[in-house]
Amino acid sequence: MVKSGYNKILHRWRAIHTFGKEDDDLNLTPEQRLILMALTAEWQAPVQIAKRLPQTSGNVDVQQVLKDLLREGWVQMNPAVPGLYRLTSQGITVKTAELE
Secondary structure (H helix, E strand, C coil): CCCCHHHHHHHHHHHHHCCCCCCCCCCCCCHHHHHHHCCCCCCCCHHHEEEEEEEEEEEEEEEEHHHHHHHHHHEEECCCCCCEEEEEEEHHHHHHHCHH
């Protein structure tokens, strides 16, 4: 059974705090990890996100990765201004966990 993004985070948090180690990775693709690290809590257009990617990242389909992260609940699309994205609180938690 595939866990939702929130359940993965909860499971990872429990594993760390109960057993002192991680037993379930988030299984982010390299592209998802890049976009997640480029995103912030501020509204950004895909072009702004792409500009924050490292030069060595190659040709990343920012739009597709944003759609994937939207499905996970880690990214939110601006309801008033379509085409702007930001991290959700879950996304910030995942980003923080990835930075550790």
